[in-house]
Amino acid sequence: MRMVEIIGAGFGRTGTASLKRALELLGYDPCHHMSEVLKQPRTTVEWTTALNGDPSVLPGLLSGYRATLDFPACLLWRELMELYPTAKVLLSVRDPQSWYESARATILNPIRGENIDERLAALLMPFSEAMASRGFRRDLGEAETIAVFNRHNEAVRAGVEPSRLLVYEAGTGWEPLCAFLGADVPDVPFPHSNDSASFRENVGKVLSGNAEDLANEPAN
Template structure:
């Protein structure tokens, strides 16, 4: 059962959030990395993005948390399915977010990644676009989408169930929100732009 719903967009530290949640015992945590490359998962998420409630339930079966796309686009639906879950909105400055996104998730090289993943991914990408995630949106449209999404989450989620969070804040706000002890190890910092680029290059190179 999902206990923590990650409503923050990719490139707001969602991979670090995933690692942190799992370190705090809220794992496994679903992330876009769990979707790409697995046709069955892609099919489930395509149906979920298009309104199939049971497909969404199946897509997150076995997970205790979500982070990143595509789950962040379905935060309302996940709240309906899991009314006791808390919502974690990871954020960053919109301009900084866009600069990171252009170098990573909006980079044209991602078209090659999706093409390599198989025919099921075509419908998945289309379903993401129907929810607002367009591959090459342009700066103004992307920043407006990011800002609007964050404002909608802030407005809709009860304050006692919501943490608006920047990963640079580290363990303390997250642990306080979840009622967990602060771990002795440093807060995880993973998947910066350089990590992302290296992962994509290895994937396309077959390594």
């Protein structure tokens, strides 16, 4: 049975979409990412349960995955370390101000629109509230949001033994990642995807597609 071997502890907008592709190219396939949640919105029910303090749902949520990155799993890095004691921890980081500017244009500015199905919205609202209770809030000002980002990264650095942790600076390419994992550097460029300019368009497509799927399902 596949088990999680890499726990991504970094917030979204720290190069996690590119890292997802990189890890999968290195054989850590599949890698769980927030994009998986958007494609399978009903998993937000179990993720909400985990975020609200019941980690017993995590093995089922992550069954078959070899790595995690981004939200919501990064908010549960402590629980995942206990669940997968041999997994390595990957803390993706970037300059805090640069992170905030990127996040403000994307994940801190959620898409709203008439095309989002009401049942989808009903799933996402408690999920968003549960992430907020774990520290990822969208209602804070710039200084407070950056402080949250910095505190999270400092907590991971302090809470993970150095031999188990890689602090990965976005944009540094294959070498530090492959050295950490004991893998050969692939003969392909490091992936680059999901920049701020394309984020909102891509998420909008996912939400519109999910809304259509949910609308075709019988109501509970």
